[in-house]
Amino acid sequence: MKTRSTLNALIGVWFIIAPWVIGFSDDSGALWSSVILGAIQAIVALWGYNNPGWNSWQSWITVITGVWFIVFPFIYSLSNGEVWASVILGAITVIFSFWNMGSNSNSRAVE
Secondary structure (H helix, E strand, O other): OHHHHHHHHHHHHHHHHHHHHHHOOOOHHHHHHHHHHHHHHHHHHHHOOOOOOOOOHHHHHHHHHHHHHHHHHHHOOOOHHHHHHHHHHHHHHHHHHHHHHOOOOOOOOOO
């Protein structure tokens, strides 16, 4: 649980810096969408660090940000490399978020 939340937070940080690293900072809509939703993802993933289960609103927010990052490059017509980076990391975010929601807080399984 904690590892997945940390990775979701790091993916959020990636989306904050991605416009400059990948090179779509000239598109203000894509830039601010990536920065704001990346920050939301990073903050909420860390906030929900110890809050697994289906009632965790933090995990639901990261599901939403993950889905957004899957569709985001198509809305802003980003280039092929930008599309794949966003879609793959968005999908990982969604998978980790659902995995967190399915986790039992009393579980002692190794993550």
